[in-house]
Amino acid sequence: MQTAMIAGAGILMLAGAAMGQTITQWNFNSTTPDNNTATGTLTPSIGSGAASLVGGTTATFASAAGSSDPVTSDDSGWNIATFAAQGTNSGTRGVQFNISTLGFENLTFSWDQRHSNASARNVQFQYSIDGTNFQNFATFEANAGDTWFNGRTVDLSSIAAANNNANFAVRVVAVFAPGTSGYVSSNSPGTAYGTTGTWRFDMVTLSGTAIAVIPLPPAAMAGFGTLAMLAGFGALRRRRVSRA
Ligand SMILES: [Ca+2]
Ligand SMILES: [Ca+2]
Numbered sequence: 001m002q003t004a005m006i007a008g009a010g011i012l013m014l015a016g017a018a019m020g021q022t023i024t025q026w027n028f029n030s031t032t033p034d035n036n037t038a039t040g041t042l043t044p045s046i047g048s049g050a051a052s053l054v055g056g057t058t059a060t061f062a063s064a065a066g067s068s069d070p071v072t073s074d075d076s077g078w079n080i081a082t083f084a085a086q087g088t089n090s091g092t093r094g095v096q097f098n099i100s101t102l103g104f105e106n107l108t109f110s111w112d113q114r115h116s117n118a119s120a121r122n123v124q125f126q127y128s129i130d131g132t133n134f135q136n137f138a139t140f141e142a143n144a145g146d147t148w149f150n151g152r153t154v155d156l157s158s159i160a161a162a163n164n165n166a167n168f169a170v171r172v173v174a175v176f177a178p179g180t181s182g183y184v185s186s187n188s189p190g191t192a193y194g195t196t197g198t199w200r201f202d203m204v205t206l207s208g209t210a211i212a213v214i215p216l217p218p219a220a221m222a223g224f225g226t227l228a229m230l231a232g233f234g235a236l237r238r239r240r241v242s243r244a
Helices: 218-225
Strands: 002-006 011-015 021-026 050-054 058-063 076-081 094-098 104-115 122-128 135-141 147-155 169-174 199-210 212-215
Touching: 076 094, 094 199, 104 169, 135 147, 169 199
Parallel strands: none
Antiparallel strands: 002 011, 011 212, 021 199, 050 094, 058 076, 076 199, 094 169, 104 147, 104 199, 122 135, 122 169
């Protein structure tokens, strides 16, 4: 638990005492079920936020059968294609989610992600505290193609600047295999990496705990208001001045 006092306002902020809750979630399903997984929405199913494409990727909606979405009919995912050519633009193509964290801390970001056979197996998670500059934070690696990897999770609780931040954003982008200058396919070596490989997303979720603001009782404030100062008294030394 972290505590911080704002002396002037006379309040004590208690952090981490509450249960985590969903701040924003995308399930990508049509708001009104239409029995067509090729239609869906980028409007969050819970909370608010913006989903966007990064670096020239393109997207459709497609069946998310295999994700953790509890909805089993008309279950769509966000299907991403048009990744970078082999050997180019590592870390520049994928998806971005802008989510205000005002009033929240102890953040956790999680998602389900399907890798097609030809898609990049190496995934870089990035975050931004200003909505513009992104920092690498966590990596994931698929070990199979045409497979859902559900519940990928990043603990953001160590990033204080991510808390209570209207400009918070994250990205999930494709990167070269570590220490190399090329992408490796999710179904390596059976399938070559290709720009037509797809990643599909579902149940994209940011969770956190509400920052509680609790008024302090007067007695507690009096305690905080007392500042004791100790003064040390050194011996006075007389400066002798020799006079001729
Ligand atoms: Ca879904
Ligand atoms: Ca639909």
